[in-house]
Amino acid sequence: MHFRNAACAAAALSLFAAGGAMAETLTIATVNNGDMIRMQGLTADFTAKTGHEVEWVILEENVLRQRVTTDISTKGGQFDIMTIGMYETPIWARNGWLVALDDLSPDYDVDDLLPAIRNGLSLDGTLYAAPFYGESSMIMYRTDLMEAAGLTMPEAPSWDFVAEAARKMTDRENGVYGICLRGKAGWGENMAFLTAMSNSFGARWFDMEWRPQFDTPQWKKTLTFYLDLMNEAGPPGASSNGFNENLSLFQQGKCGMWIDATVAASFVTNPKESTVHDKVGFALAPDAGLGKRSNWLWAWALAIPTGTKKEAAARQFIEWATSKAYLELVAAKEGWPNVPPGTRASLYANPEYAKVPFAEMTLKSINSADPLNPTVDPVPYVGVQFVAIPEFAGIATEVGQEFSAALAGQQTAEEALAKAQALTEDAMEAAGYR
Amino acid sequence: MARAHAPARKALTTALAWTAGLLIFFPILWTVLTSFKTEAEAIADPPLFLFFDWTLENYAVVQERSDYMRFLWNSTIIAGGSTLLGVLIAVPAAWSMAFVPSKRTKDILLWMLSTKMLPAVGVLYPIYLIFIELGLLDTRVGLTVVVMLINLPIIVWMLYTYFREIPGEILEAARMDGADLRSEILHVLAPMALPGIASTVLLNVILAWNEAFWTLNLTAVDAAPLTAFIASYSSPEGLFFAKLSAASTMAIAPILILGWFSQKQLVRGLTFGAVK
Numbered sequence: 256m257h258f259r260n261a262a263c264a265a266a267a268l269s270l271f272a273a274g275g276a277m278a279e280t281l282t283i284a285t286v287n288n289g290d291m292i293r294m295q296g297l298t299a300d301f302t303a304k305t306g307h308e309v310e311w312v313i314l315e316e317n318v319l320r321q322r323v324t325t326d327i328s329t330k331g332g333q334f335d336i337m338t339i340g341m342y343e344t345p346i347w348a349r350n351g352w353l354v355a356l357d358d359l360s361p362d363y364d365v366d367d368l369l370p371a372i373r374n375g376l377s378l379d380g381t382l383y384a385a386p387f388y389g390e391s392s393m394i395m396y397r398t399d400l401m402e403a404a405g406l407t408m409p410e411a412p413s414w415d416f417v418a419e420a421a422r423k424m425t426d427r428e429n430g431v432y433g434i435c436l437r438g439k440a441g442w443g444e445n446m447a448f449l450t451a452m453s454n455s456f457g458a459r460w461f462d463m464e465w466r467p468q469f470d471t472p473q474w475k476k477t478l479t480f481y482l483d484l485m486n487e488a489g490p491p492g493a494s495s496n497g498f499n500e501n502l503s504l505f506q507q508g509k510c511g512m513w514i515d516a517t518v519a520a521s522f523v524t525n526p527k528e529s530t531v532h533d534k535v536g537f538a539l540a541p542d543a544g545l546g547k548r549s550n551w552l553w554a555w556a557l558a559i560p561t562g563t564k565k566e567a568a569a570r571q572f573i574e575w576a577t578s579k580a581y582l583e584l585v586a587a588k589e590g591w592p593n594v595p596p597g598t599r600a601s602l603y604a605n606p607e608y609a610k611v612p613f614a615e616m617t618l619k620s621i622n623s624a625d626p627l628n629p630t631v632d633p634v635p636y637v638g639v640q641f642v643a644i645p646e647f648a649g650i651a652t653e654v655g656q657e658f659s660a661a662l663a664g665q666q667t668a669e670e671a672l673a674k675a676q677a678l679t680e681d682a683m684e685a686a687g688y689r
Numbered sequence: 690m691a692r693a694h695a696p697a698r699k700a701l702t703t704a705l706a707w708t709a710g711l712l713i714f715f716p717i718l719w720t721v722l723t724s725f726k727t728e729a730e731a732i733a734d735p736p737l738f739l740f741f742d743w744t745l746e747n748y749a750v751v752q753e754r755s756d757y758m759r760f761l762w763n764s765t766i767i768a769g770g771s772t773l774l775g776v777l778i779a780v781p782a783a784w785s786m787a788f789v790p791s792k793r794t795k796d797i798l799l800w801m802l803s804t805k806m807l808p809a810v811g812v813l814y815p816i817y818l819i820f821i822e823l824g825l826l827d828t829r830v831g832l833t834v835v836v837m838l839i840n841l842p843i844i845v846w847m848l849y850t851y852f853r854e855i856p857g858e859i860l861e862a863a864r865m866d867g868a869d870l871r872s873e874i875l876h877v878l879a880p881m882a883l884p885g886i887a888s889t890v891l892l893n894v895i896l897a898w899n900e901a902f903w904t905l906n907l908t909a910v911d912a913a914p915l916t917a918f919i920a921s922y923s924s925p926e927g928l929f930f931a932k933l934s935a936a937s938t939m940a941i942a943p944i945l946i947l948g949w950f951s952q953k954q955l956v957r958g959l960t961f962g963a964v965k
Contacts, residue, residue: 282909282910284909286924286925286926287921287922287923287924287927287929288924288925288926288927289926289927292754295754310909310910312909312910312913312917312921313920313921314905314917314920314921315920315923315924315925316925316926317925318905318920321906322905322906325813325814325817325906326817329814329817329818329821330821331817331820331821331826332821333826333827333909334909443925497925498925498926499924499925499926499927499928502927502928503732503734503928506729506732506928507732507733507734509734516926518926519926522927522928527728527729528728528729528928
């Protein structure tokens with residue numbers, strides 16, 4: 256009898272002790288990008304370490320954004336971890352939708368996160384989403400075509416140099432175009448590029464009184480420069496080209512230069528996918544001599560929605576997936592070029608990673624972007640290639656349609672800017688900013 | 690003279706019909722072909738039509754990464770269940786509108802159709818909140834009901850149109866012979882309207898199978914159907930067209946096969962009444 260009681264007590268005690276670490280099944284919403292696919296493949300390591308299982312919900316970026324926004328704003332509780340970006344993080348944190356990641360374990364070494372990335376994922380100094388991979392934008396160019404054009408790409412070129420090189424590299428008869436840039440309408444497509452570009456020309460979305468600025472000479476210069484460059488040295492049909500279309504063109508050897516996300520570097524240098532993998536060089540995104548470059552800053556990050564019942568397990572997963580040990584795990588299984596880039600200083604201090612051809616330029620690009628001071632003149636908003644207000648995605652997509660139509664030759668730069676100014680004024684007035 | 694022209698005309702119409710058919714079918718054919726290419730071949734320029742290294746690698750990757758059978762099972766339950774439920778409600782509704790119309794029948798029919806004129810996203814939040822309240826998020830039951838409700842106006846309209854073709858006198862005669870309402874619908878109306886009901890069922894299975902707004906927005910893991918399966922292979926940052934094509938081919942294959950075997954009923958139902 257005594258024995259049985261003791262056994263019961265021991266069982267109860269062990270159950271109690273295990274209560275804090277009960278095995279859970281986490282539901283994680285994410286996008287279908289290469290680094291996330293690798294993460295899914297490595298989940299067994301997390302399960303082995305913690306006992307928690309993971310269910311993945313993988314959706315296309317825009318579908319994911321709508322899906323998780325609906326769920327988090329209604330407290331639907333469908334997801335324990337959401338993959339979100341730098342745009343959503345400060346907005347959702349302000350709404351009280353995200354769990355603050357302020358007591359991460361000492362092993363995690365939160366101070367190792369790159370400052371620009373950490374700032375972009377924080378609100379008032381508190382981290383709300385842990386970066387899974389970070390990216391900026393840079394120039395990827397064909398070293399052979401640059402040489403044939405008799406030019407040498409500097410590490411930090413100006414827009415004038417880029418324009419000159421693009422014109423010289425263009426060989427329409429052979430289907431080679433000097434420069435490929437985004438033209439497809441969308442706040443995360445052409446507007447990400449054009450907003451970052453406009454920063455280097457001294458333009459901005461709003462002044463300190465939230466007045467839209469599309470009627471300024473700086474914006475006119477930005478858009479005219481872009482349209483002239485694309486008309487003279489860009490591929491045909493560029494107004495429907497986004498990241499994937501330009502990636503495909505570059506890999507087929509049809510672009511002299513491509514200014515886009517730093518993560519593209521691993522695709523264009525991959526011998527299995529790219530016909531020009533051994534002829535690619537990298538340089539910082541161009542500037543116009545005003546002290547700001549035209550590169551953006553973005554991070555895909557993991558965040559926990561408030562209201563999940565599995566917060567402790569979710570924290571464990573986030574610490575695992577964004578840790579130094581995870582980077583080493585990927586390196587061991589898939590090689591250093593496949594490690595999720597752009598989040599930790601220690602990665603860039605690693606001599607093994609330094610051998611990856613695009614490592615240094617990726618770090619320099621990320622470090623030269625400042626989400627808190629993105630423009631030449633002061634602005635009331637945070638964000639390099641976006642404005643971190645909820646209205647931005649809608650407004651910028653409409654503006655993007657006007658700019659895309661200008662690239663397609665359906666209207667002039669002046670007409671596109673006038674429409675952009677009018678629709679942004681209306682939207683900001685309706686939203687109560689003015 | 691007219692006789693001499695007939696074969697030539699027939700050949701021409703056949704050629705035209707084949708051209709139109711192939712044009713419409715081409716995107717599907719291209720998807721299937723792309724699913725057997727490598728990722729590099731999938732984006733090759735000029736595009737490769739038949740002469741490439743055929744590979745099953747994409748199917749292997751998709752099989753390894755996703756639990757296809759779970760998605761397929763969910764799609765089958767949702768498409769089959771919502772159609773069955775819809776027909777059970779729509780047959781009596783269409784019967785009453787076709788054979789005992791009132792002053793307001795036309796208005797009701799138009800009003801039902803008007804629900805299709807609102808963009809679905811306009812009612813996403815209310816439906817989402819109701820689903821949270823009833824605990825229906827990510828359940829097959831919830832999704833079956835929603836998909837049924839979305840397609841119900843079309844089912845009622847189609848059945849109503851078919852029923853109108855059937856002379857009311859036959860039903861009257863059945864009533865004179867002592868048939869009650871149940872046997873009137875089951876034994877007299879249903880057999881006559883079978884081609885119509887069959888094509889309605891088929892069309893609605895296809896519509897429900899392809900429904901992508903609600904099935905993506907109201908599911909996560911347990912009830913996610915094949916639309917979510919395809920969506921998980923679409924990527925804004927990376928060229929995975931071959932894998933996406935393999936996933937698409939696997940998602941449309943069952944419904945394509947069903948359509949192929951039932952095309953006679955489908956065509957007969959869709960032209961029912963028109964050829965009379």
